[in-house]
Amino acid sequence: MKSCYIExxxxxxxxxxxxxEEFLDNIIERNPEIPYLSAIxxxxxxxxxxxxLRRRMxxxxxxxxxxxLECVKGSTVENPDAIITATGLGCLADTEKFLNSxxxxxxxxxxxxxxxxxxxxTIGAQIALILENKGYNFxxxxxxxxxxxxLIDAMMQLTDDEATRVLVGAIDExxxxxxxxxxxxxxxxxxxxxxxxxxFFMLSSExxxxxxxxxIDVHQFQLKDNEKADDKIxxxxxxxxxxxxxxxxxxxxxxxxxRLDVLFQNFKxxxxxxxxxxxxxxxxxxxxxxxxxGVWCIANILKRQKLPFAMHPNGKVDKLERVLLYNSYxxxxxxxxxxxxx
Amino acid sequence: MEDLxxxxxxxxxxxxxxxxxxxxxxxxxxxxxxxxxxxLDSIDALEIILLLEKHYGLHIGDPxxxxxxxxxxxxxxxxxxxxxx
Amino acid sequence: MSSYVTGIxxxxxxxxxxxxxxEALLAKRTGISCLTLFESTHDVPVGELKxxxxxxxxxxxxPITKTYSRTALLGMVAVKEAxxxxxxxxxxxxxxxxxxxTSAGGMDLSENFYxxxxxxxxxxxxxxxxxxxxxxSTEKIADFVGIRDYxxxxxxxxxxxxxxxxxxDRMLKHNLLDVVVAGGIDPLCLFTINGFSSLxxxxxxxxxxxxxxxxxxxxxxGAGFIVLQREDTLKDKKPYCQLAGYxxxxxSYHQTATSPDGDGPLRAMAGALKKAGLKPEDxxxxxxxxxxxxxxxxxEGTALKRLFGDKIPHFSSTKVYTGHTLGAAGxxxxxxxxxSITQDVVFSTYNFKNPMTDIMLTPVVDTIHNAGxxxxxxxxxxFGGNVSSLVFSSLKK
Numbered sequence: 001m002k003s004c005y006i007e008x009x010x011x012x013x014x015x016x017x018x019x020x021e022e023f024l025d026n027i028i029e030r031n032p033e034i035p036y037l038s039a040i041x042x043x044x045x046x047x048x049x050x051x052x053l054r055r056r057m058x059x060x061x062x063x064x065x066x067x068x069l070e071c072v073k074g075s076t077v078e079n080p081d082a083i084i085t086a087t088g089l090g091c092l093a094d095t096e097k098f099l100n101s102x103x104x105x106x107x108x109x110x111x112x113x114x115x116x117x118x119x120x121x122t123i124g125a126q127i128a129l130i131l132e133n134k135g136y137n138f139x140x141x142x143x144x145x146x147x148x149x150x151l152i153d154a155m156m157q158l159t160d161d162e163a164t165r166v167l168v169g170a171i172d173e174x175x176x177x178x179x180x181x182x183x184x185x186x187x188x189x190x191x192x193x194x195x196x197x198x199x200f201f202m203l204s205s206e207x208x209x210x211x212x213x214x215x216i217d218v219h220q221f222q223l224k225d226n227e228k229a230d231d232k233i234x235x236x237x238x239x240x241x242x243x244x245x246x247x248x249x250x251x252x253x254x255x256x257x258x259r260l261d262v263l264f265q266n267f268k269x270x271x272x273x274x275x276x277x278x279x280x281x282x283x284x285x286x287x288x289x290x291x292x293x294g295v296w297c298i299a300n301i302l303k304r305q306k307l308p309f310a311m312h313p314n315g316k317v318d319k320l321e322r323v324l325l326y327n328s329y330x331x332x333x334x335x336x337x338x339x340x341x342x
Numbered sequence: 343m344e345d346l347x348x349x350x351x352x353x354x355x356x357x358x359x360x361x362x363x364x365x366x367x368x369x370x371x372x373x374x375x376x377x378x379x380x381x382l383d384s385i386d387a388l389e390i391i392l393l394l395e396k397h398y399g400l401h402i403g404d405p406x407x408x409x410x411x412x413x414x415x416x417x418x419x420x421x422x423x424x425x426x427x
Numbered sequence: 428m429s430s431y432v433t434g435i436x437x438x439x440x441x442x443x444x445x446x447x448x449x450e451a452l453l454a455k456r457t458g459i460s461c462l463t464l465f466e467s468t469h470d471v472p473v474g475e476l477k478x479x480x481x482x483x484x485x486x487x488x489x490p491i492t493k494t495y496s497r498t499a500l501l502g503m504v505a506v507k508e509a510x511x512x513x514x515x516x517x518x519x520x521x522x523x524x525x526x527x528x529t530s531a532g533g534m535d536l537s538e539n540f541y542x543x544x545x546x547x548x549x550x551x552x553x554x555x556x557x558x559x560x561x562x563x564s565t566e567k568i569a570d571f572v573g574i575r576d577y578x579x580x581x582x583x584x585x586x587x588x589x590x591x592x593x594x595x596d597r598m599l600k601h602n603l604l605d606v607v608v609a610g611g612i613d614p615l616c617l618f619t620i621n622g623f624s625s626l627x628x629x630x631x632x633x634x635x636x637x638x639x640x641x642x643x644x645x646x647x648x649g650a651g652f653i654v655l656q657r658e659d660t661l662k663d664k665k666p667y668c669q670l671a672g673y674x675x676x677x678x679s680y681h682q683t684a685t686s687p688d689g690d691g692p693l694r695a696m697a698g699a700l701k702k703a704g705l706k707p708e709d710x711x712x713x714x715x716x717x718x719x720x721x722x723x724x725x726x727e728g729t730a731l732k733r734l735f736g737d738k739i740p741h742f743s744s745t746k747v748y749t750g751h752t753l754g755a756a757g758x759x760x761x762x763x764x765x766x767s768i769t770q771d772v773v774f775s776t777y778n779f780k781n782p783m784t785d786i787m788l789t790p791v792v793d794t795i796h797n798a799g800x801x802x803x804x805x806x807x808x809x810f811g812g813n814v815s816s817l818v819f820s821s822l823k824k
Contacts, residue, residue: 001601045361052381055359056682083677089560090582095618099541102621107468109396110625112388116682116810118622119530120561120582125811128677134694137677137813138590141532142562142580149579149594156597177544181556184549224575288560332566384684388627405627 001152002159005342006212007204010071011296012039012063013197013284015310018070023300024310027283035183036174036194037285039063050130056113057126058093060173063198064123065130068169071200072131076208081163082136084154085124086146086170088288093175094118123171136163144329146170147289148220151203155215158205169200170289187286187330192257195285199292201299207342212299216240216338223334229263230271233326236336248319249307250277251294253327255286260331267326268314276315278307291327291335298323302341346419354415357393358386370415379414387412398422429703430599430655431666432819434513434608436505437762439649439749440474443486444508449766453794455777457748459633459645462615469620471629474647474750476501487571494554496533497614497648499564503571505650505758506608510572513606513654514664517573521605521660524577526595527565527652528587528611530754533558535616564612577604582754584809585716586675587611588651589757589817593673595655605660610652610758619753620646626683634719634751636744637728637790639781644718647750651758653765668768671802671820672703678812684722689730691814692716696734696804699816705802710740710818712773712798714764714805715790717744718751723808728786741798743776743791757807761817764803768821773798 011017014037015028030037041059047066048054057065064085072080094117101110116122121139128137138153140146147170154166174196188194203215219236223229237243250272254264268277284293297311305320307313325337351365360380372379375387382390387408394400400422402408411421438444440458441451451458459472464479483500484491487507506525510517517523537559543551558564565580577598581591588611595609613619623629623646630643655670676698678691685691700707716727731739745763746752752759767773773795782789801821808814 001603051361052383055361056385088562096541098622099538099618100545102538102617103542103545107617107621107624109392110621111392112622112625113385115622115625116385119584119810121584121809121811121813122682124583125677125682125813128679128812129682132679134677134679134691136675137583137811138581138594138675139583140579141560141582142565142578143560145562145579152603153594153597156601159601160597181544181553185553185557220577220579222575222578383681385682388625391627392625 001155003214003216004155004158004203004205005207005214006201006299007208007210008071008075008202009212009296009299010067011197011199011293012041012067013293014039014195015283016040018042023304024308027310030193036179038174039196042066053126053129056117058091058117060091060093060171061117061123061126064169064171065126067198067200068127068167071202072167075202077165079131079133080165080167080202082157082166083124083127083133084138084150084166084168086140086150086289087120088143088146088172090120090141091118091122092173092178096175096177143288144333145220147292148218148335151218154203158203164205166203167200168203169198170292171198172196172287172289190257190259192255192286195287195290197284197293199296211342213302214340214342216340218335218337220335222332229334233271233336240338244271244275246322247275247324248322249317250275250324250326251298252277252279253281253291253294254279255281263328263331276313276317278311278313280311283310288329294325294327295337298325298339302339343419343423346422347415350415350419353393353397357389368415372414374412374414398426400425428600429669429671430596430657431661432653432668432670432765433656433664433666434509434654435762435765436508436512437651437759438476438501438504439752439759440476440647441748443504445762452745452748452774455775455794457633459750464615465617467617467620469624471631472633472645473615474645475615476648495567496558496564497535498529498531498533498612499558499567501614501650502527502564502568502612505652506568506572509608509652509654515606515654522576523574523606524598524604525565525569525574526579526591526607526609527568528581528591528754529561529564529613530582530584530587531613531616531619532561533563534618535614538617583813584811585753585756586807586809586813586815587754587757589807589815590675592653592670592761592817593675596670599655599657605657607655608652609655610650611754612650613648613752613754615646615648628720630719633778634747635778636717636719636746636776637724637783637788638779639783641719641721641724644720645750647752649749649752649755649759651755651762653761667765668819668821671705672699672818673816674698674702675815678814680812683810685726685808687726689726689733691812692727692730692806692808693733695814695816696730696806699804699818703818705818707735708738710802710804711800712767712803713740713742714760714803715742715744716806716808717746719746725783725786727806728783728788731788732786739788741773741791741795743774745774747776747778757815760805764805764819767800767803768819771798771800772796773800
């Protein structure tokens with residue numbers, strides 16, 4: 001599996017990230033009356049011009065489609081060879097709407113649009129419809145591995161010359177019910193904050209002038225038996241004949257959960273003791289595909305050669321050429337990314 | 343009939359989420375489906391079947407039956423008038 | 428370099444393992460019957476596995492006190508069978524992955540949770556919602572069989588498990604894994620029965636794929652998984668066949684309907700053959716998607732004619748036995764396609780009577796033994812224009 005280039009990026013998130021040249025210049029704090037981080041969204045009528053399709057789109061589909069179209073617009077091709085999407089929970093609002101009609105109307109007067117829109121691959125499908133894209137179209141739905149598998153799939157296709165441009169995106173939304181359920185499950189009890197967003201990347205096998213960064217490798221894993229995260233990081237770097245000394249910055253996916261963040265505290269005092277670090281989840285919130293926001297940040301960091309204060313940098317940064325991302329979802333799904341400046 | 347046609351246009355806009363379309367924009371005799379007129383598709387046909395059941399208590403068992411009935415607002419209104427209980 | 432199929436596992440309305448499924452297919456015995464698993468106002472025939480969740484848990488040796496989604500349970504049965512069939516021990520030092528797929532995830536449990544949640548504040552038992560997401564069943568199955576190296580889940584509606592098999596091949600080829608169990612699962616649940624009912628594409632009788640009088644599909648449930656390996660890990664094992672080729676394309680025509688000229692399906696089938704280095708005339712049998720809906724069969728039939736011309740190979744839809752198992756269809760039908768090669772048999776669409784007047788294609792109606800099957804194509808077409816085709820070939824090819 002060869003490395004590839006991130007040709008273009010786009011994002012809708014709880015920060016000011018869509019349709020702007022800014023890169024986290026000002027942090028948008030959570031509205032204290034809302035217990036989660038909601039995305040700041042554009043006027044979709046201006047981004048999704050196909051009114052016929054747009055009228056059926058729920059919030060999550062609009063987010064994903066708008067970001068995807070924006071990403072394609074700023075890339076060197078009009079249409080990618082493949083579209084790969086990732087989502088942890090898919091189109092929840094449509095799912096709930098349809099479930100509602102089953103329960104409240106006793107299985108009568110069912111709304112077909114909500115059912116159709118609830119399928120997990122509907123975002124990828126609608127992007128394909130709008131772009132008239134007839135290529136490969138997969139959707140990954142495995143919790144905190146969804147985005148990682150999407151990237152690995154894309155990299156394999158680029159390596160095999162089955163594609164020269166792959167549009168990869170991650171999307172997850174919040175609904176009030178989902179927040180209530182996850183609250184009951186204890187997800188937000190210890191300091192983590194729920195988030196939502198959509199990030200898309202145009203990956204290419206060719207470097208262009210507008211490329212943001214080189215995506216060297218992605219590794220997803222669970223820690224089994226007595227396996228240690230440190231060993232996984234070292235093995236990952238070793239695979240590329242690197243050690244932590246060769247890494248200029250490590251971006252961490254700590255969620256704010258005091259219990260789960262012990263992992264990251266241990267990194268900082270151990271394996272990362274001499275390496276500058278930064279964080280991103282306080283900006284986007286925690287969700288299955290939040291690592292995509294971390295990658296969006298890193299792509300910006302490497303292209304702009306700037307590490308924003310908003311990312312809570314820690315330690316002296318000498319240069320920004322090689323950046324590692326370590327993410328964990330619920331300390332079950334772990335992933336490591338390696339990106340380099342071009 | 344005039345009231346029925348007026349209501350139908352409002353209901354259609356609401357149920358099909360036709361953003362930026364006002365009742366006065368809909369030509370009563372123009373085709374609802376295909377590239378002319380409102381450009382509705384097969385999913386909208388299912389939604390209209392639901393609309394007929396929800397608002398008028400009329401049941402269409404086979405979507406294929408709907409083709410003639412759903413041709414235009416006028417044909418829809420005629421169907422409702424003829425069959426409404 | 429193709430990967431090799433070394434194990435298969437399946438559970439469906441026609442049997443809880445490969446042997447039972449094969450027997451039913453050969454006996455032309457459908458598994459479509461009345462819904463008994465749960466109550467629904469929709470009186471439609473379904474391909475229901477006549478085993479409750481409790482019975483499945485007992486079969487698997489799982490504690491009754493723990494709650495599992497039906498998705499996880501069906502998957503455990505099929506994955507365990509496939510791994511055992513392949514003779515793979517999960518502590519063998521090989522890097523083993525599980526690539527599963529589903530369209531419903533744990534909805535069989537979470538739809539009950541949701542009902543209770545709507546009824547009162549803090550309603551619903553949390554154990555019924557915690558397995559809602561698609562990845563839950565995959566992780567439970569991996570834990571059950573001891574797969575630790577890699578897990579992931581795909582969801583592309585009815586092409587899901589065919590796509591899982593494609594990803595498996597890719598990962599083997601790139602030496603990211605040595606063995607992959609790939610396939611998919613879907614349970615019957617209120618959500619999907621109501622969903623397809625709202626689309627008005629459910630037949631109130633046994634489905635009639637490719638028949639002029641067809642009136643829709645019957646929903647089914649089940650799981651189908653295959654074990655794929657690279658040649659260098661086979662050692663003395665004799666594989667069943669090769670995964671010769673595959674393709675996933677997008678029809679890009681409509682959110683749910685497939686294009687009337689069969690454009691997407693044609694590209695998927697042609698693409699799979701191209702990847703396999705084979706020509707249309709090399710295909711001995713096509714296990715069609717053949718759901719029995721007006722749209723699919725017309726579109727797929729048109730695509731078959733465009734691809735094969737006058738020389739349409741034997742084809743049949745096995746959904747008349749299992750129903751449309753949605754996310755599991757690609758996996759279950761991959762198992763049947765592999766059986767077609769190993770048993771040298773072409774299964775039938777036994778209730779077919781009237782060819783579609785605008786297409787005039789006739790599927791196999793009587794099982795063909797000693798059929799000379801070396802190359803089988805299996806189609807799976809899903810919502811969102813997601814069209815997939817797999818090609819399996821015997822070791823002779």
